[in-house]
Amino acid sequence: MISALTKICGHPPELVWHSETEIPKTDLIVIPGGFSYGDYLRSGAIAARSAVMESIKIYAKKGVPILGVCNGFQILAEAGLLPGAMMRNSGLKFVCREVKLVVTNANTMFSSNYQQNQIIRCPVAHHDGNFFADTKTLKQIENKGQVVFRYAENTNPNGSVNDIAGITNTQGNVLGMMPHPENLVEDFHGGSDGKGIFESLLGANRSKAA
Amino acid sequence: MIKARITVTLKEGVLDPQGKAIEGSLSALGFKDVGSVRQGKVFDIELKGENKVEAEQSLNSMCAKLLSNTVIEDYRVAII
Numbered sequence: 382m383i384s385a386l387t388k389i390c391g392h393p394p395e396l397v398w399h400s401e402t403e404i405p406k407t408d409l410i411v412i413p414g415g416f417s418y419g420d421y422l423r424s425g426a427i428a429a430r431s432a433v434m435e436s437i438k439i440y441a442k443k444g445v446p447i448l449g450v451c452n453g454f455q456i457l458a459e460a461g462l463l464p465g466a467m468m469r470n471s472g473l474k475f476v477c478r479e480v481k482l483v484v485t486n487a488n489t490m491f492s493s494n495y496q497q498n499q500i501i502r503c504p505v506a507h508h509d510g511n512f513f514a515d516t517k518t519l520k521q522i523e524n525k526g527q528v529v530f531r532y533a534e535n536t537n538p539n540g541s542v543n544d545i546a547g548i549t550n551t552q553g554n555v556l557g558m559m560p561h562p563e564n565l566v567e568d569f570h571g572g573s574d575g576k577g578i579f580e581s582l583l584g585a586n587r588s589k590a591a
Numbered sequence: 592m593i594k595a596r597i598t599v600t601l602k603e604g605v606l607d608p609q610g611k612a613i614e615g616s617l618s619a620l621g622f623k624d625v626g627s628v629r630q631g632k633v634f635d636i637e638l639k640g641e642n643k644v645e646a647e648q649s650l651n652s653m654c655a656k657l658l659s660n661t662v663i664e665d666y667r668v669a670i671i
Binding site: 408422426427430441458459465466468469470471472473511513515540581 | 609612660
């Protein structure tokens with residue numbers, strides 16, 4: 382993630398430790414994937430209660446873009462910044478492969494560089510990516526266009542309800558997604574389909590500054 | 592000292608892939624009377640003090656804030 386952000390933005394991101402209580406002024410906050418606290422209790426649960434999250438919640442309210450990938454998505458859901466929860470993959474196996482995603486909402490600050498319903502390639506690597514939300518919440522996120530990415534037909538790797546791969550909050554400035562777009566951003570990776578998310582954010586930032 | 596046991600289980604209607612796998616394995620071992628299995632978590636907690644009412648309040652708060660994810664889980668608090 383650090384490498385992808387550095388290459389796409391032209392400078393390295395500032396790294397913030399989980400125990401920090403303040404995040405320096407920024408245009409984008411990224412909670413990357415990996416594992417936090419050994420995924421003990423529930424994936425992302427303990428990290429979601431770490432000191433730095435208070436500051437992230439303030440930025441979220443202010444409308445600053447926040448991107449959570451994989452464990453980052455789990456943390457955002459556990460912190461209540463995104464609806465729903467992540468369950469163990471329906472197949473019970475850790476899945477590490479490439480899937481296809483449908484861009485189901487190209488009208489967000491994270492996806493504007495894609496076409497509506499465009500199908501993109503994206504790698505996944507997780508054990509708890511089975512998105513769940515109760516019927517009422519699900520209806521709400523579907524009706525409000527909060528589902529930004531869906532696993533394309535027959536590629537749902539985890540049993541996620543409605544094939545949901547990535548969602549935003551109601552405000553539209555917090556995106557959580559299980560797939561790893563940062564791992565498909567240059568020829569060296571075998572493609573650059575994931576780059577669109579970062580370029581969308583750069584575009585949104587430029588038009589805000591203009 | 593107060594001892595408590597907190598049990599966290601998945602809400603009804605939430606699919607439990609791990610419970611399903613255990614269910615299959617029990618059935619394969621010949622336990623034909625198993626209808627269904629739901630997997631949960633148990634936390635044994637020792638609290639300082641002797642006030643059971645306060646302890647119960649504190650334990651409920653722990654469940655709501657960390658020990659369970661109320662989107663998918665229910666919890667039960669029992670003072671032993």
